[in-house]
Amino acid sequence: MKKICTALLLVAAACLTSGCAAVLERSYSSVRPHTSQYWEEGASSSALRVEDYQSLVNGLLVLVSNQTETGVVRLYGYAEQSAVVADMDRAVTEVTMEDPLGAYLVEYVTYECAEETSCYEVTVKFSYQKTPAQLREMVNATTTSALPDLLRAALAEGRTVLAVKVGYMDQAPETIYDTLAAVMAEAGRDEDSWTVQYYPDAGEVGDARVVEIVWQIPEEPAVPSNAIPQQPFANAPLA
Numbered sequence: 001m002k003k004i005c006t007a008l009l010l011v012a013a014a015c016l017t018s019g020c021a022a023v024l025e026r027s028y029s030s031v032r033p034h035t036s037q038y039w040e041e042g043a044s045s046s047a048l049r050v051e052d053y054q055s056l057v058n059g060l061l062v063l064v065s066n067q068t069e070t071g072v073v074r075l076y077g078y079a080e081q082s083a084v085v086a087d088m089d090r091a092v093t094e095v096t097m098e099d100p101l102g103a104y105l106v107e108y109v110t111y112e113c114a115e116e117t118s119c120y121e122v123t124v125k126f127s128y129q130k131t132p133a134q135l136r137e138m139v140n141a142t143t144t145s146a147l148p149d150l151l152r153a154a155l156a157e158g159r160t161v162l163a164v165k166v167g168y169m170d171q172a173p174e175t176i177y178d179t180l181a182a183v184m185a186e187a188g189r190d191e192d193s194w195t196v197q198y199y200p201d202a203g204e205v206g207d208a209r210v211v212e213i214v215w216q217i218p219e220e221p222a223v224p225s226n227a228i229p230q231q232p233f234a235n236a237p238l239a
Helices: 053-065 081-098 100-105 132-136 144-156 173-186
Strands: 004-010 048-050 070-075 106-115 120-128 139-143 161-168 194-199 209-215
Touching: 048 053, 053 070, 053 081, 053 100, 053 120, 081 100, 081 106, 081 120, 100 106, 100 161, 100 194, 100 209, 139 144, 144 161, 144 173, 144 209, 173 194, 173 209
Parallel strands: 048 070, 139 161
Antiparallel strands: 004 106, 070 120, 106 120, 161 209, 194 209
């Protein structure tokens, strides 16, 4: 009989690269042998095979990058189910609260762990706070110096949201805010009409983060419904 355990992790989204870029950005410069994750062949359903903690994190990032709603991960080399649960809890936290793409996309994660003959099979379910369209619209930038021009372009296009995945945060949030405020002022928008959010919400200089700017389109002045149109001067009666 399978032993089943269920864990629920609610991720506060303090609250877009696409595909597997979050995985590609992770460093593999360690001298330790690298264990690659891969999809198991011949399985009744697609399942991701992992054999250590780092490949578990990478596997979850693959699922998140594809905005997979339900995924199966098979963990090998774990002697006890408690160790699987501990690594799952830690990996989900890292993926959804520390990785920029995961923090931006994921609202919360639930999973179920079942003991199989040669592995532990974990069924992971993701709930997303961003749509696939929002992920596709994400822009990539090397540093924060690109933000002003990207914001100007988005304003000119009539958009109301700009999400930028910055590979290297080379400025403090206060400096970024002042720069964005100057661009918004150029466009005639006051500080109450826009917001900036970071994913994850905390970080250090040099980290990769998603910067999301949201603003409102100014409303056109309303014409009173009871306004009486003025008669053209040409139609006025002659004296």
